[in-house]
Amino acid sequence: MPVAPAELTIEFTVAPGPDDDRTAVRAAVAAAAESGLAHETGPDRVALSGAHDAVIGAVAGVLDACVRAGARGVDLRIEVPTEVRP
Amino acid sequence: MSGASVGPRGETPVPAPVPETAPTPLVVDDGELVRGRIGVSAPRPDGTLKVEGAFAYASDLWAEGMLWGVTLRSPHPRARILTIDTSPAVAMAGVHAVLTHADVPGRKTYGLEHPDQPVLAWEDVRYEGEAVAIVAADHPETARRAARSIVVEYEVLEPVVDAEWAMTDEAPRLHPSGNLLRHVPIRRGDPDATGDVVVRGTYEVGMQDQAFLGPESGLAVPDDEGGVDLYIATQWLHVDREQVAASLDLPPEKVRLTLSGVGGAFGGREDVSMQIHSCLLALRTRRPVKMVYSREESFFGHVHRHPARLEYEHHATRDGRLVAVRARIVLDGGAYASSSTAVCSNAACFAVGPYAVANCHIDAYVVYTDNPPCGAMRGFGAVQACFAYESQMDRLAAALGMDPIDLRLRNAMATGDELPTGQRVAGPAPVAELLERLRAMPLPPPAMEGPRDVRELPGGVSNATHGEGVRRGVGYAVGCKNIGFSEGFDDYSTAHVRLQIAAGTPQADVHTAAAEVGQGLVTILGQIARTELGVDDAVVVPSDTTVGSAGSSSASRQTWMTGGAVKMACEAVRADVFSRVAERFGRDPTQLLLRDGRVVDASGAPIVALAELLGDDVVEATAEHHHRPTFPLDPETGQGDAHVAFAFAAHRAVVDVDVELGLVRVVEIATAQDVGKALNPQAVEGQIEGGIAQGLGLALMEEIQVRNGLVRNPSFTDYLIPTVLDMPPVRIDVLELGDPDGPYGVKGVGEPPTISSTPAVVAAVRAASGRPLTRVPVRPDDLVDPALLEGSR
Structure with a gap:
């Protein structure tokens, strides 16, 4: 791996809406996909992974999309790989 | 550790697993004792165990x-x-x-x-x-x-199995953000530059496996x-x-x-x-x-070398000066990213090879498909590019009516020249010297007239030919690749060194997290400690995560990076020892040396034995070795100082080809390689010969056959790797030009032998057979004259 891993990864875990379907997580995935940084990371999850500014810039869109799609809640998990730092 | 006792069956539990057959607990428990200083071929502590079949692999846990x-x-x-x-x-x-x-x-x-x-x-x-x-x-x-x-x-x-199609809008999206994983454009010079002579070619590289002999294995203990x-x-x-x-x-x-x-690992x-x-x-x-x-x-269970399709266009003057190179490289990344984006970057950076070219227009793409995931393998993107650009150089030489070596010499990169990324090559870049040395090496004797020993012929003891239909060919190639991590990665390694007196004898213990994967790193680290601390015994203790990261055993970087960390830690230990001598004996610490377990002055006169100086004390130090910063490539132009250093090697292959049966025997491979400094000459030769074996394998036999996403040959019966019968004698000329950034002047050794050996073998086969051979591995069907095939039907 001669280049650095993604500077920043933010994973969204989406609590489904009242109907307990996957509408909200699908909305989150669709919004994340528009950023070009999206990776599915679980049945109820999507992650943005890439350069710091690009990831931060895409966060609001993903949150907005899944909340508007009825998500009851969204957990964010932020990972910065230790191997890129001394 | 608790919850289970771990150790040889029927014996008292010990703190770490050992092999089921419990040969010698040397490897896991005690560390490995290394004798010999840098520059000598110190024997590997694991060598005899491996030859005898007694080495404890992870599968023996x-x-x-x-x-x-x-x-x-x-x-x-x-x-x-x-x-x-x-x-x-x-x-x-x-x-x-x-x-x-x-x-x-x-x-x-x-x-x-x-x-x-x-x-x-x-x-x-x-x-x-x-x-x-x-x-x-x-x-x-x-x-x-x-x-x-x-x-x-x-x-x-329906699986998506064609990388070109996967990039189109018609293909289903395999991942949320689409199927294009990375596009690396490189734009340099005049995009419209043209030459008097133009050659075009499209080349393919098959999916090679690392084919390490020890399968994936491990033991988890809660x-x-x-x-x-x-x-x-x-x-x-x-x-x-x-x-x-x-x-x-x-x-x-x-x-x-x-x-x-x-x-074995090789990236896998x-x-x-x-x-x-x-x-x-x-x-x-x-x-x-x-x-x-x-x-x-x-x-x-592991990633493979990326299959690639490479379209090239070389422009040159009539006297053989390269004017422009245009390339489009598509790598099939398979199902998941792994290190594909970095492989793509390397394929682009080294797309024109070790040649000075003023005008470059390169596009490298890596794409998700439903094929097996691909990632790191020895050579890391430079292999695929080298096969294409060296094939192009031969094609250009033919178009110009030039000797292929003369064409390469005319365009050979030298120190101070720039890559297509605009990065200036600051260290030694002895491309011309490598080629000249290769040309000066004697060729093996020509094939004998009359009946020949079948063991020396294509097909060997299968008695396929007695020499009829066998033609000899000679081919050359040269390649280059980066050393270490690139594109802004803060590449570092950590080492902890302890100097103590054990049973009355000074002993240096070296602790790192670096992975000995068979390349001989343990031996090298011990040699460095013995050299720096002037002791006879250096023990390299097992690698684990209780010490800081050493980075990966990849990118030909461990001798440079972890070797450098061990050297730095030893220097800190040595400074501590000298300060004790200064305090106790009133000597100038800058005028002291460590030699044969003693502190001596600049003239070599002994001052005090380490055993007396240290007694029960332990002198220890931890050091982190970072290489100088690198920088990301500009996403629009591909310009930037992305790499820290470069390694070069050249190869000449001599082959005999049975053009009636499509069988090849490699008669000899000669190579010249700059290694900076050979800390252990035998280990250097081992790396060179091993790398050539993998390059020969890609040239002639190694390919994971994937049909509609299904692997057809997942065994060593059907996936062929070179054996001792396939490997020819290797003539090696090692240059030690000393990289100014590397500790002791070292360069990476492991990858360059794999890069240009493949196109050299194919060039030789091309010369013998007269076939175009635009794909590796070369198959028997590719070699036989179609007229002969037609005639046999």
Whole structure:
């Protein structure tokens, strides 16, 4: 791996809406996909992974999309790989 | 560690696993004693054990009460999982755990660059062999039967298997952000520059396997506090730990990794395989869990070399000066990212090879498909490019009516020249010297007239020919590649060194997390410690995560990076010793030396023995060695100082080809390579010969056959690798030009032999057969004159 891993990864875990379907997580995935940084990371999850500014810039869109799609809640998990730092 | 005693059967438990056959506990428990200073061919401490079959590989690990882990994998390259019924497996006697994605407590995906690969698939499977469920049982066969009993209902989908098509809008999206993983454009000079002579070519490289002989294996041992110890064959302990801890939802300090015996790696162990799975099973069952892949499973358990399609256009003046190179490179990344984006970058950076070219227009792409995931393999993107650009150089030489070496010499890069990325090559770039030395080497004697020993002929003892239809060919190639991590990665390694008196003798203990994967690193680190501290005994203790990261055993970087860290730590220890001498004897510490276990003055006169000076004291130091910063490539132009250093090698191949049967025998390979400084000449030769074997394999036989996403040859019966019968004598000329940035002037040695050996062999086969040979590996069908084939029908 001669280049650095993604500077920043933010994973969204989406609590489904009242109907307990996957509408909200699908909305989150669709919004994340528009950023070009999206990776599915679980049945109820999507992650943005890439350069710091690009990831931060895409966060609001993903949150907005899944909340508007009825998500009851969204957990964010932020990972910065230790191997890129001394 | 608790919860299980780990050790040889029937013996007192010891703190770390040892092989079931318990040959010699040297490897795991005591560290490895190295004798010999730098510059000499110190013997490898693991050499005799490996030759005798007594070396403890990770697959030999054993622990009291351990269970066996097995993986259920998808039989489909692309499908949607509808249901997973684990109940038949759970009900089976002897089964202790059956886990799916729902049992992954932390991050459900992993990946070196992007976390896009499921630990266990939940909805989509994207390649044949993707892990779906894991089982732990008290016997490996029970675990296998249990895994087979799990019922997975799939909706099978048509796989996306063509990388070019995967980039189009018609192809289904395999990942949310689309199928294009990375595009690296490089724009340099005049985009419209043209030459008097133009040659075009399209080349293909097949999917090569690392074919390491020790399959993926490891042993996870849970502790009483929710943590886990993992004994593992890997290339990079710390990045494994980072991914394992994230998926276990544990802090890193609760996941401890120790390197076990590694049976080769070549990039294939840079991604995790069974690391997370074995830890999940161990933590669930609260028992040690061992996982060992079979040979067949190993083909599905690690990434491979990217298959590539490369379109090239070379423009030159009539006297052979390269004017412009245009290239379009498409790499098939397979189902998941692994280190594909970096491989793509390398393919672009080294797309024109070790030649000075003012005008370059390069586009490299890497794409998701439903083929097996591809990632790191020795040469890392430079291999695919080298086959194409060196084939082009031969084609250009033919078009110009020039000698192929003269053409290369006319365009050879030298120190101070720039890559297509605009980066100036600051260190030695002896491309012309390597070629001249190669040309000066005598050729092997010509084939004898009349009857010949069949062992010297294509087909060997299969008695395919007695010399009729056999033609000789000679081919040349030269290549280059970066050393170390690139594009802004803060590349570093850590070493801890202790100097103490053991049984009255000074001894240096060296502790790093660097992975000895067979390249001889343990020997080198010991040699450095002995040299720097002037002692006879250096013990390299087992690598683990209790010391800082050493980075990966890849990118030809460990001697440079971890060797540099050991050197720095030794220098700190030495400074401490000298300060003690200064204080006790009033001597100037800048005028002292360590020699033969004593402190001596500049004239060599002894001052005090280390044993007397230190007594029971231990002098120790930890050092981190960073190489100088590198920078990302500009995303629009591909310009930037992305690499820290470069290595060069040239190869000449002589082959005999049976043009009637399409059989090849490589008669000899000669090589010239700048290694900077040969710290251990025998190890250097070993790396060069091993790398050439892999290059020869890619040229003539090694390819994972994938048809519609399905691997057709996952065995060493059907996936052919060179044996001792296939390897010719290797004539080696080592240059030691000394890189100004490397400790002792070292350069990386491991990858360059793999890069240009492939096109050299193919050039020789081309010369013998007269066939165009635009794809590797070359198949017998490619060699036989179509007129002959037609005539035989």
